[in-house]
Amino acid sequence: MPSLTEMSPEDSAQFGLQRPPALTVDVVIFSLALPEHNLNTLLIRRANDPFKGEWAIPGGFVNYNESLKTAATRELAEETGVRNVYLEQLYSFGNPNRDPRGHTVTVTYFALIPADSVQVIAGTDAAEAAWHSVYKPPPLAFDHARILQYALQRLRYKLEYTVAGFKLLPAEFTLTDLQTAYEIVLAEKLDKRNFRRRLFDGDVIEQTDRRREGGEGRPAMLYRYRADADPEVKARRLFP
């Protein structure tokens, strides 16, 4: 970036003499609907807009002196009530005509949250917030359909190479649930024994002494993620 004193006319415009592109963040939230065997994303319905009534990914403007991740966290909470999620940066989209109201650059984030872990509420900036299937999304405002596809691709990539799938489940989960999570996201059936072997080889989950009671058939042991495990990124592919 050039210094203040060596700015061209366009450059100095960015410090207030002429409007720069607007800057927003958008947050793709993924969660599972295990009973329905579906992958969901959290969308808001736009209220008063060229896009009135259309669904969109939650997000909003970045404030001055606010970091990108803070802005994303804040907008997510304001618009949907979802808090305490680990956000990961996805990509930045800046096509000048992605928003018909004016040039807007958006930095996108994504996160995984446990099934049914949050109560979704519509915030002040959104008329409504609700879960929708990632595989059959409603029509989306702006370029949000593209952003959603990009996020899904990244989620799959992440699950192929890491055991991050547990983030889509409650703190304690059965191995069958975890495998089901992977099968829903990867849209592919996995072998039960191979799945478990790689999971244990990775050395990142541990058995609890509790079982899931109440279902049909033999009760399954509950497992949890090991707090002391390497959180990320094996170099080799784990799944499928």
Next chain:
Amino acid sequence: MPSLTEMSPEDSAQFGLQRPPALTVDVVIFSLALPEHNLNTLLIRRANDPFKGEWAIPGGFVNYNESLKTAATRELAEETGVRNVYLEQLYSFGNPNRDPRGHTVTVTYFALIPADSVQVIAGTDAAEAAWHSVYKPPPLAFDHARILQYALQRLRYKLEYTVAGFKLLPAEFTLTDLQTAYEIVLAEKLDKRNFRRRLFDGDVIEQTDRRREGGEGRPAMLYRYRADADPEVKARRLFP
């Protein structure tokens, strides 16, 4: 992003009533110095600044109605004279105090260019542009040292999984040069026969009928990248 009519006070500030964060792009350019066995990056020296005299990654402000990639391409050309490079988005950095002059969000890009392919000239916005070793960089302005490390990590990752290393070489190259490129970037010695086997298994390069003359020893065949090849991303690790 909320609509215009549902904006909070902070939101409407972003459309001009109060200053938003500034928005810039920065471009990390990698190239090889094969004789010196070194990986270089193109830096500019800042002219009149809190950072006067320090080196920095080339970049600058995004204009209104200009896409991010266009802005990156333009700034690179203006500041260094480098043109016609394929840019890939890296990450966006937005920490409020990464620039002491005010909150500035930067979208970073990186690119690989063939050794000695371009004539570097200092543009109007930079006092000087020059190649520097990635492994022993000079002190850098802002958070540019961190950006450079991040770019190097991504470059290594890319070369481990793809045959993109040829982008660091002229259109026709010897297999030994290509292997040397990988060894410089990965900072690791590779096995000649295994390297060649994986390269040919990938089916992305082809022999020309020309040889590199003039050196010592047996002349090496020249190869080129196959225009019709899959450009990207094998799922499995290729190198080392």
Next chain:
DNA sequence: ACAAAAGTGTTGAGAGTACACCCATGC
């Protein structure tokens, strides 16, 4: 003929993949 770099195959180890039966519980 010798110095220098190019080019070329094989083997053993480890990882990946496919596959089927017994177990514990609730009704």
Next chain:
DNA sequence: GCATGGGTGTACTCTCAACACTTTTGT
């Protein structure tokens, strides 16, 4: 006792990694 989902081991294939000698050219 039977229906339901939970849990476990092995054999084959293929990929990965280690390793050394012959060939072609210039001097």
